[in-house]
Amino acid sequence: MTAIEAPTVPGGAPASAPRVTRARTGIIAVAVLVVLAAAPFMLAPFATTTLTRVLVFALFAVSLDLLVGVTGLPSLGHAAYLGAGAYAAGWVSINVTAEAPVPLLVGAGFGALAAALTGWVTVRSHGVFFLMLTLAIGETLQQLADTWETVTGGANGLTGIPAVRLAGTPLANAGFTYWYVLAVGVIGFALVVMVARSPFGAALRGIRDNEPRMRALGYSTARYKYAVIVMAGAVAGLAGALLVAQQRLVTPADMGFATASFALLAVIIGGAGSLWGACLGAALVIIIRDALGPSLDGHGTLVLGIVFVLVVYLLPRGAAGLRIYRRRR
Amino acid sequence: MSVLKCVGLSRSFGALAAVSEVDLAVGAGARHALIGPNGAGKSTLFKLVTGTMKAHAGSVELAGRDVTGLSEAKRCRLGMSQTLQHASLFASMTAAETVALAAQRHGGGRISLVPRKQPAVAERAAELLADVGLDGREHVAVASLSHGERKQLEVALALACRPTVLLLDEPAAGMSPAERARLVELLAGLPAEITVLFVEHDLDLVFALADSVTVLHLGKVLLSGTPAEVRASDAVREAYLGAGRREELFLA
Numbered sequence: 001m002t003a004i005e006a007p008t009v010p011g012g013a014p015a016s017a018p019r020v021t022r023a024r025t026g027i028i029a030v031a032v033l034v035v036l037a038a039a040p041f042m043l044a045p046f047a048t049t050t051l052t053r054v055l056v057f058a059l060f061a062v063s064l065d066l067l068v069g070v071t072g073l074p075s076l077g078h079a080a081y082l083g084a085g086a087y088a089a090g091w092v093s094i095n096v097t098a099e100a101p102v103p104l105l106v107g108a109g110f111g112a113l114a115a116a117l118t119g120w121v122t123v124r125s126h127g128v129f130f131l132m133l134t135l136a137i138g139e140t141l142q143q144l145a146d147t148w149e150t151v152t153g154g155a156n157g158l159t160g161i162p163a164v165r166l167a168g169t170p171l172a173n174a175g176f177t178y179w180y181v182l183a184v185g186v187i188g189f190a191l192v193v194m195v196a197r198s199p200f201g202a203a204l205r206g207i208r209d210n211e212p213r214m215r216a217l218g219y220s221t222a223r224y225k226y227a228v229i230v231m232a233g234a235v236a237g238l239a240g241a242l243l244v245a246q247q248r249l250v251t252p253a254d255m256g257f258a259t260a261s262f263a264l265l266a267v268i269i270g271g272a273g274s275l276w277g278a279c280l281g282a283a284l285v286i287i288i289r290d291a292l293g294p295s296l297d298g299h300g301t302l303v304l305g306i307v308f309v310l311v312v313y314l315l316p317r318g319a320a321g322l323r324i325y326r327r328r329r
Numbered sequence: 330m331s332v333l334k335c336v337g338l339s340r341s342f343g344a345l346a347a348v349s350e351v352d353l354a355v356g357a358g359a360r361h362a363l364i365g366p367n368g369a370g371k372s373t374l375f376k377l378v379t380g381t382m383k384a385h386a387g388s389v390e391l392a393g394r395d396v397t398g399l400s401e402a403k404r405c406r407l408g409m410s411q412t413l414q415h416a417s418l419f420a421s422m423t424a425a426e427t428v429a430l431a432a433q434r435h436g437g438g439r440i441s442l443v444p445r446k447q448p449a450v451a452e453r454a455a456e457l458l459a460d461v462g463l464d465g466r467e468h469v470a471v472a473s474l475s476h477g478e479r480k481q482l483e484v485a486l487a488l489a490c491r492p493t494v495l496l497l498d499e500p501a502a503g504m505s506p507a508e509r510a511r512l513v514e515l516l517a518g519l520p521a522e523i524t525v526l527f528v529e530h531d532l533d534l535v536f537a538l539a540d541s542v543t544v545l546h547l548g549k550v551l552l553s554g555t556p557a558e559v560r561a562s563d564a565v566r567e568a569y570l571g572a573g574r575r576e577e578l579f580l581a
Contacts, residue, residue, distance in 0.1 A: 217430065
């Protein structure tokens with residue numbers, strides 16, 4: 001439940017976003033997209049691969065933010081749905097076809113299915129209880145991946161996944177894979193933003209702020225929570241399919257506690273509920289862990305911990321709270 | 330015909346019978362007050378009626394339909410809406426967004442997954458905010474509203490659910506005299522087809538608004554009747570004050 005914040009202006013500031021800031025947001029979004037699309041021309045292949053990983057993790061973090069920031073459901077088991085999508089997309093690529101968009105649809109479908117099968121356990125809980133239940137679900141599904149060797153390859157992971165094919169042509173180099181991940185990631189991000197800004201999204205924010213009051217207003221909140229858990233599972237599964245496209249391998253570690261908690265870290269660093277803040281947080285987490293970590297003698301996680309403490313103390317609204325202009329969430 | 334009917338409604342907390350075999354019938358269009366000393370069971374009874382709390386025994390009927398087993402949300406969709414004693418709102422929203430949230434649920438359409446303008450919902454929200462005296466405050470964050478304004482917003486929120494029965498839990502608690510006068514005016518001006526059941530400590534307000542009164546004492550109904558009958562009752566006086574002068578209770 002969000003605490004009531006002190007008013008910024010006596011009598012209360014008008015809270016709706018003026019047209020000017022909306023236009024500015026649009027311009028910034030287009031500029032960021034252009035820079036992202038041009039990145040492979042300017043970066044070395046290793047850096048391009050890291051950036052691809054950032055995009056995959058950003059989509060995953062955004063799907064988690066739909067739960068944590070928008071609906072107020074802190075999940076520690078969300079990586080299970082990323083894993084379900086990744087294994088399903090990998091399996092279908094090996095055994096059926098790697099032709100896009102089949103692995104994507106299968107990944108999203110299995111992410112949603114895994115969320116639908118497990119999410120009903122959690123919908124009547126909230127807060128710490130939700131956190132613990134999701135943790136248990138995440139661990140269970142990871143164990144399943146670890147032991148179901150005939151399908152998942154067990155602890156060795158699912159290997160030999162072919163490159164994604166677009167109209168029959170495999171995406172063989174890092175640059176093409178990057179653009180593929182970018183395109184799908186942008187679509188996934190847009191879908192989440194769309195849901196968050198819809199009347200349904202307004203109901204989700206109502207549940208975050210005050211679930212008992214929402215019930216008193218005639219909303220069957222458990223159904224809304226179940227629906228958003230399944231949607232977030234689908235987007236996480238989509239991110240799983242992109243993970244497979246990038247690393248061509250899935251292991252149980254990809255869907256473990258570390259992945260889930262890093263994503264939660266990204267959401268909190270970015271500022272829960274802002275969606276694009278989660279992308280920033282994801283970038284920070286991946287860059288520190290994968291790009292800086294090796295040169296810090298493997299102490300990337302330590303740096304992340306310090307960043308997390310600093311953000312919690314200095315920026316209670318996360319990186320999204322740094323914005324120069326104020327927009328309501 | 331009673332639009333809201335409770336039969337043998339009971340709820341206990343451990344050994345304490347907070348509400349015990351309460352029968353209550355509220356006629357269509359009534360302004361029915363629920364009064365009683367602290368600890369009489371008013372708030373518990375209120376929660377049993379709305380479905381916030383489950384009854385251990387007894388039944389609740391809304392317009393002839395047994396709603397005892399139905400959730401709070403379902404009861405609301407069937408026409409029972411409520412305001413809470415402590416204004417309980419949405420910290421991140423403005424007044425207009427808050428009312429729109431209720432209005433979109435009761436506007437007849439489905440809740441869309443795609444962003445869209447909902448002119449009918451926005452219009453209804455603006456109308457309700459004006460009705461309760463919050464025009465000009467639509468775009469103020471709920472966190473910046475005064476206590477009295479939040480209570481007014483509670484009423485707009487309840488009305489946005491298109492109620493046939495409106496339940497108000499201490500609507501005037503913590504209000505200034507001016508806000509209270511405006512509230513009385515607002516409640517007195519509600520359409521006659523809306524039935525009102527309200528819990529209230531302020532007896533001046535009770536006698537200004539109510540056409541029937543139920544007095545609760547120690548979880549049981551002490552008396553149900555017209556305001557005049559309640560005023561005249563020695564049993565009611567004793568419940569409130571022990572033995573004492575009637576004037577001390579009703580400072581008319």
